[in-house]
Amino acid sequence: MTKTVSQVIAKALKTYEVPFVAGIPGHGNWSLTNAFHHSEEAPRFVQVMHEQSAAHMADACFRLTGEPGAVTASVGPGAANTLMGLATAYADSSACLALTGSGATHMRGHGVMQTLDRKHAPDFPKMAEPATKAQFEIHSADATASVLHRSFNAMRTGRPGPVSIDIPMDVQVASTDIDVSELSKRLPTGAPRPDSDALDAALALLQSAERPVVVLGGGVLIAGATSQLPAFLELACLPAVHTWNGKGALVDDHPLNVGPIGVGGSKAANEIAATADVVLALGCRFSDWSSSSFRKGVTFSIPDSKLIHIDIDPQTIGRTYPADVGIVADLKQALGDLHAGLSKLQSQAAWERRAPWLDRIAANKKDWEETVAKRVDAEGIPASMLAVFKRLRRALPREAVVTVGSGHCQAAVRQGFQCLEPHTHVTSGGYSTMGFAVPAAIASAIVRPDAPVVAILGDGDFLMSAHELATCVMQGLPVIILLLNNAGFISIRDGQDAIFGRNVASEFHEISASPSGYSPDFAALAKSFHLDTSVRVERLDDIEPAIKRAIASQGPALIEVPITRDPALAGAEGAGWWDFPHTVDALVEIQEDYGFGRAAQQHLGADTSETELRLPLAIYG
Numbered sequence: 179m180t181k182t183v184s185q186v187i188a189k190a191l192k193t194y195e196v197p198f199v200a201g202i203p204g205h206g207n208w209s210l211t212n213a214f215h216h217s218e219e220a221p222r223f224v225q226v227m228h229e230q231s232a233a234h235m236a237d238a239c240f241r242l243t244g245e246p247g248a249v250t251a252s253v254g255p256g257a258a259n260t261l262m263g264l265a266t267a268y269a270d271s272s273a274c275l276a277l278t279g280s281g282a283t284h285m286r287g288h289g290v291m292q293t294l295d296r297k298h299a300p301d302f303p304k305m306a307e308p309a310t311k312a313q314f315e316i317h318s319a320d321a322t323a324s325v326l327h328r329s330f331n332a333m334r335t336g337r338p339g340p341v342s343i344d345i346p347m348d349v350q351v352a353s354t355d356i357d358v359s360e361l362s363k364r365l366p367t368g369a370p371r372p373d374s375d376a377l378d379a380a381l382a383l384l385q386s387a388e389r390p391v392v393v394l395g396g397g398v399l400i401a402g403a404t405s406q407l408p409a410f411l412e413l414a415c416l417p418a419v420h421t422w423n424g425k426g427a428l429v430d431d432h433p434l435n436v437g438p439i440g441v442g443g444s445k446a447a448n449e450i451a452a453t454a455d456v457v458l459a460l461g462c463r464f465s466d467w468s469s470s471s472f473r474k475g476v477t478f479s480i481p482d483s484k485l486i487h488i489d490i491d492p493q494t495i496g497r498t499y500p501a502d503v504g505i506v507a508d509l510k511q512a513l514g515d516l517h518a519g520l521s522k523l524q525s526q527a528a529w530e531r532r533a534p535w536l537d538r539i540a541a542n543k544k545d546w547e548e549t550v551a552k553r554v555d556a557e558g559i560p561a562s563m564l565a566v567f568k569r570l571r572r573a574l575p576r577e578a579v580v581t582v583g584s585g586h587c588q589a590a591v592r593q594g595f596q597c598l599e600p601h602t603h604v605t606s607g608g609y610s611t612m613g614f615a616v617p618a619a620i621a622s623a624i625v626r627p628d629a630p631v632v633a634i635l636g637d638g639d640f641l642m643s644a645h646e647l648a649t650c651v652m653q654g655l656p657v658i659i660l661l662l663n664n665a666g667f668i669s670i671r672d673g674q675d676a677i678f679g680r681n682v683a684s685e686f687h688e689i690s691a692s693p694s695g696y697s698p699d700f701a702a703l704a705k706s707f708h709l710d711t712s713v714r715v716e717r718l719d720d721i722e723p724a725i726k727r728a729i730a731s732q733g734p735a736l737i738e739v740p741i742t743r744d745p746a747l748a749g750a751e752g753a754g755w756w757d758f759p760h761t762v763d764a765l766v767e768i769q770e771d772y773g774f775g776r777a778a779q780q781h782l783g784a785d786t787s788e789t790e791l792r793l794p795l796a797i798y799g
Contacts, residue, residue, distance in 0.1 A: 181357075183322045184213035184350045187277065188220035190326045190358040196248050196275070197239055197625050200224040200232035203253025206279030208291065211250060221248070222652060223459040226626065227736060229256050229644035234606075235265020236274035237340070238581065238618035241604050243625050244402060246273040252349070253279045254292030257302045263612060264340045268645040269608035270423055271400060273338040275329060278302055282348040283317075303344050309755035311502030316346075319354035320409040331355055335366060337491040338400060364400035369508030371517055372488070380458070380486045380503045381519045384414060385528070387456035389535045391788060393439070395468075396423025396607065397461015397489060401509035404600035408432060408519045415528035416458065417539050419447040421468040422592065422607040424461070430596040436539055438548070439477050440468035441754035442589030446546035448477045448754055450539055458486045461509050463499040465608060471757035472498065472781035475791035477660045480780060482787075488512050498781045500751045551752045554594060559716055560742035563587065563662055563749050565596035566721060570632065570660065571596055573725035578602060579617035579626060581634030584610045585669035587662060591634055593750045601628075615740030623655040630658065630729045636741075637663040637697060638686075647707040650734035657735075658728045659704075664741040664748065665695035672745045676797040677760050677768055685743075695743075705737035711727070711735035752796035 181189070187210065191199060198221050205209040214223040226232045232249040239247030246331035251257045267274050280300040281290040287299045294301045303313040312332040324762045329341045372380075377451035385392060392411065398404060404427055411418055411434050418428050419439045428435050437447035451457065452475050462468070470476035487494070487501040488509060495504035505512065563586060576598040582591045582605040584684040597603045604622070606614035640661055640671035650657045671684035686696040704712035711731050717720055721739065728735035742748050755775050760768055774792045 180273070180353050181212065182209070182350070182354055183316060183319050183345065183352050183354065184210045186322045186354060186356070186358060187326065187345075187439055188213040188217060190323070191221050191248055191356050193588070194361050195245055196222075197222050197243065197245055198222040198224050198235075199248040199250055199277075200206070200226050200249035200578065202226060202229055202232070202252065202256060202766065203308065204256050206253025206281075207250050207277070207345075207346060207350070208252075209347065210277060210279065210345065212711070213786050222624070224238055224620075224649070227615070228643075230262045230613060231620075231643060231646050233260040233274065233276065234266065234611075234614050234617035235621040236276075237263060237267035237270075237272045238604050238621035239625055240267075240273045240338070241270075241399070242317065242579070242601055242622055245277055248275040248277060248418065248436040250277040252292070253281060256489045258305060258466070261305060261309050262613070263407055264306060264342065266606050266609040266614060267340040268309050268311065270396060270606075271337050271339060273333040274733045275333065275339045276306070276342040278342060278491035279342050279350065280315075280344045280346050283346045284348065287393060300344050300346070303342065306342040306460045309340070311790040312341045314342070315344045316339070316349050319349060319352035320356050322354060322650065323356050323359045327359040327361055329362055330631035331364055369511050370490070370506065371511040372505045372507040374505055375706070376505045377519065380488075380505065381483055381516065383456050383486055383503060384416070384458065389449050390456045390532075390533065391436070391454040391455050392418040393451065393457060393459040393670050394418050394424035394427040394464045395460060395462030396421065398424060398509055398774075399601060401461060401490070403510040403513050404428075406510065406513045406517065409426040410513050413520050417450065417536070417541050419443075420449050421462055422588075422605060425592060425605075426597040426600050426603040429597060429598050429600070436543065438592040439754075439772045440470050441756045442592055442750045443468075443477070443753050444546050444593060444751075445549065445753050446539075446542035449542055451477055452479050454483050454487065456529045457483045458488070459552060460512075462487075462489070463491075463494045466757065469498070470754040471775065472787045473755045473757075473775045473794065474778040474780050475490035475723055475792060476755045476787065478780075490697050499669060515520055516709065543688075550593065553747055553751060556747050557718065559718065560664070560740040561718055563590040565718060566660075566662065566741075567591065567595040567721055569718065570723040570725060573722040573729075574632070577629045579604065579619075579622045579629050580630040581605070581615045581622060582634070583615040583638065584612045585636055585667065587634050587636050587639070588665075589669075589750035595634075612639045615639065616643040616646045616657070620649055620653070620655055620707060621656045623657050628654070632658045632660050632725070634660045634662065636668070637661060637665060637700070638667045643701065647704060647709060647734065647736070651708050655734060656729075656732050658679070658725065659736045660725075661736060662741045663697055663700065663738055663740040664743050665697045666743075668743055672797075673758070675745075675766055677758060679765055698735065700738045709734050709736055714738040714740070767795065
C-alpha cells in the first residue's frame with residue numbers, strides 16, 4: 179500500500195515500540211506531525227512548549243524504560259532548540275531520535291526562510307554532529323525504511339546515543355511502496371561477552387584483593403544489569419560506590435552500598451575508593467566530576483590501585499587511568515560470567531579475610547552520617563535541602579521516580595535522598611543541563627503512570643522550563659514539582675565566594691530595591707497555569723502531607739520550599755575536589771590547594787608516586 183514518507187515514519191515508530199513523540203509542529207514538519215494525528219499506526223504525540231523540553235523527554239524515556247523516545251521539530255530554530263537535549267542525552271549515553279524538518283530539496287541554497295544555507299544545505303545535520311551519535315538525511319522516499327532501521331541500529335547497539343534524521347519538506351509528502359523494515363532482522367543478536375583470558379585475570383585480581391571496591395556507572399543501568407548485581411557483589415564480598423548516573427544501580431539501603439563518589443559525593447565513599455587495592459569499574463567513564471578531577475588520593479589512586487575496567491565502549495578503557503585488565507563487554511554478560519567464576523568457598527574466604535575492610539567501611543559511613551547530620555536534622559524555614567529530602571523520602575513509595583535539576587539539587591539528591599529501586603533516579607548527569615528535570619518528569623508520568631514522579635529543582639533551573647506547566651495541565655499528567663527556592667544560582671554563588679571571595683550575577687536581586695533576594699510568586703504562577711495543587715510550604719512538618727496530597731490529587735502539583743542560602747546548611751556537604759583554575763587574586767588557601775591538586779592529577783600519565791598528597795578543602799558540594 180502506498181504511503182507518504184511521513185506515514186512510513188509514524189508506522190515505523192509505532193512498530194519499533196517508541197512510547198511517544200514529543201515536539202512542536204511548524205511549517206517545516208507539519209506534514210510529519212500530520213501523520214501522528216489520531217492514527218492507530220503512530221505513537222502518542224505530546225505537544226510541548228519548547229523543543230528542548232521535547233528532547234529531554236525523549237532522553238528520559240530511554241533512561242526509564244530502555245526504549246528511546248522521539249522528538250520532532252520544524253526547520254531552523256525549532257531544530258536548533260533540540261540541541262541542548264540531544265547533547266544531554268549524548269553525554270549520558272542515552273538513546274533518543276530527533277526528526278527534524280528541512281527546506282525542500284529544490285529550494286536549497288536560495289535563502290529559504292529559517293535556514294542558514296551559507297556553508298551547508300541542509301545545515302542542521304552539521305549542527306547536530308557533535309551532539310549526536312549519528313546523523314541521517316532521507317534524500318528520497320524509497321530510502322525511508324533503510325534510514326529508519328539504520329538509525330535504530332545506531333541508537334541501540336554498543337554505547338547508546340541520540341540520532342538525528344533530517345527530512346526535507348518535499349520528501350515528507352512524497353509517496354513510496356516500501357514499507358517498514360522488520361527491526362529484529364536489522365539488529366545483532368546477543369551481546370559481547372568478556373574474553374575468557376581477561377575474565378580469568380579479573381577474577382584472580384578480585385580474589386587476591388584485600389581492599390576491593392566496585393565503581394557503578396550509568397552503564398550498569400543502561401545494560402539492564404541491576405538484577406544480577408546484588409547477588410554478584412554479595413557472593414564476591416565487594417563493597418560498591420557509584421557515580422552520578424550510577425545512583426540506583428544498587429539500591430541505597432543495600433549494606434554493600436558505600437555511597438556516591440567524586441565532587442558532591444561522600445567522604446566515606448571517596449576515602450574507600452581512594453584507598454582500595456583493586457578497583458572494578460563497571461560502565462564508568464571516569465569523568466572529572468566523579469573522579470575529583472583525577473587528583474590522587476581524593477577519589478581514586480590509580481596507580482597505586484589496580485584497575486579492572488569493563489565497558490561496552492573500548493574508547494573509555496585506558497583513556498584516563500591505566501587498566502590492569504580492560505574488558506570490552508556487555509555488563510549483563512560480564513556480571514553473569516564473573517558470578518559463575520566464583521565458588522561458595524571462595525566467597526566465604528573473601529568475607530572472612532575482608533572483615534577488617536568491611537569494619538572500616540562501616541566506621542566511615544557512620545562518621546559521614548554524623549558529618550551530614552547537621553544538614554539532615556536542621557530545623558526551620560528557610561530549610562536545608564537534606565532536611566527536605568528526609569521528609570520527601572518518607573512521603574514516597576519505594577518505586578517513586580525523582581528527576582533532578584542541576585546545581586545544589588543534583589549533589590544534594592546524591593547525598594541525601596535514598597534511591598530504593600533501580601531506574602528511579604534520573605538526572606542530567608554529564609552535561610548537568612538546567613531545564614531537564616521538569617520535562618524528564620513529564621516523560622516519567624507518561625511511561626511509568628503507576629509510579630509517582632517528583633521533579634526536584636531550584637528556582638533558577640525551574641525558570642528555564644516553567645512553561646512546561648502548560649504541558650502538564652493540557653496532558654493531564656500528575657507531575658509533582660518540588661521547587662527548592664533560594665532566589666538565585668546559588669551553587670555558582672557559593673563557588674564564586676569560595677574561590678574569589680565575592681560573587682557576581684548569581685543571586686537574584688531587584689536593582690532598585692534592597693538586596694534581600696528576588697523571587698516570583700511561584701504558587702500564583704502555578705495557579706495561573708491552572709494547577710489545582712500549588713502551595714508554598716512555611717513549616718518543615720508540612721512537606722510530607724503536601725507531597726501525599728499531591729499524589730492523591732492525581733494531577734500536576736507545585737510545592738515550593740524556601741531554602742537557606744547558608745552554605746554550611748543549604749545543599750550537599752563538601753566532598754571531593756574540582757579542578758577550577760583561579761585568578762591571581764584568589765584566596766591564598768585556594769591557590770595553595772589548587773597547586774597541590776594540580777600536581778597530584780593522574781590523568782595525564784605523570785608519575786605521582788612522590789607527590790605530596792593533601793586532602794582538599796571541603797568546599798566542593
